[in-house]
Amino acid sequence: MTGNVIEVNNLEYAYGSVKAVDDISFTVKQGEIFSFLGPNGAGKSTVINILTTLRKIQKGEARVNGYDVAKESKSVRRSIGIVFQMLCLDHEMTVSENLEYHGKIYSMPKKERKERIEELLKLTELEGKRNTLGKELSGGMKRRLELARGLMTKPAVLFLDEPTVGFDIQTRMRMWEYLREIKREGTTIFLTTHYMEEADQLSDRISIIDHGKIIVTGSAEELKDKLGKDLIYLETSNNKIAAEILRSLNSVKTVTEDTKSLRVMIGENVTHVLPQIMEKIREEGIDITTVNIKKPSMDDVFVHYTGHGLREGDTKEKYEGIETEGVSE
Ligand SMILES: Nc1ncnc2c1ncn2[C@@H]1O[C@H](COP(=O)(O)OP(=O)(O)OP(=O)(O)O)[C@@H](O)[C@H]1O
Secondary structure, eight states, rough: OOSEEEEEEEEEEETTTTTEEEEEEEETTTTOOOEEEEETSSSHEEEEEEETTTSSOEEEEEETEETTTOHHHHHHHHHEEEOSSSOOOOOSBHHHHHHHHHHHHHHOHHHHHHHHHEEEEEEETTGGTSSBGGGGGGHHHHHHHHHHHHTTOOOEEEEEEEETTOHHHHHHHHHHHHHHHHHHTTTTEEEEEEEHHHHHOSEEEEEETTTEEEEEEEEHHHHHHOOEEEEEEEEEOHHHHHHHHHOOOOOOEEEEEOOSOEEEEEOOOOHHHHHHEEEEEEEETEEEEEEEEEEOOOHHHHHHHHHOOOOOOOOOOTTTOOOOOOOOO
């Protein structure tokens, strides 16, 4: 292996005439948490299903732990853990029995099973629930048990499809802690999410995926830095002309006109640029009514590269004027 636990080259997948995955290539390095961030229908589950051998590859190549997904699917399956959106627990078994059963299927020796179950109950804080039936667990506990089950065989790579969907923020943050702990154990993690914060907080690297294509890949910091140093929100007495003035300034990277305000991405330190920006606008007789400064967030990154937000109803029109150059991978 090359230090890459996952290698994907020119992957394509179509459901009839619907192209779900459109020429995707990426690598995941040993020991990192790598996220696919994208809206519903972007193609995330299809990619994860192909990598975990649940869907047959149609076009392209993929290797997981050095094994060819198309030709060595058994070896791939033996070397990975999977936690999917759909719960696959046995509800009539207790927490411990579910883990025990999974270990047996994978022919883990009894002593190893016992030790691993204790480790995982501790990690997922289910020690007090070891004798509780699956059907008597809360939704969050079920998900934690799923996670423990996925980790039972100490897989080299763990695949998680939307691991915290439907969680409240506290439960989500706990899950992130578990995943960081798993990473500390040396496991590589590939996850899909449509939560900006999850991708931002948890991942070493993120690929933004939309309409079956990877649009950009990088660490959260890299993606934000690429966008610009700071973001200024301005409300003026004439946003249209103010936008034109701003676009002519070298220090301004992009200007997006929202219904009420202008979103100005700048490439330099805001303290140097803001006085100049305000002066230029005022010179044209335009009043500035509100100024707000913030650092670019993952939401800003997502909107910048995809032209829309993650929530339904966020439209391209709203973000006219978006730059798309400089996009890598
Ligand atoms: N079994 C299927 N039959 C036909 N079309 C499908 C099937 N599964 C997915 N699709 C289509 O393929 C595209 C990608 O779907 P996919 O489930 O991979 O996206 P996703 O990013 O995982 O979305 P979600 O977050 O909703 O799971 C969508 O247009 C979807 O409608």
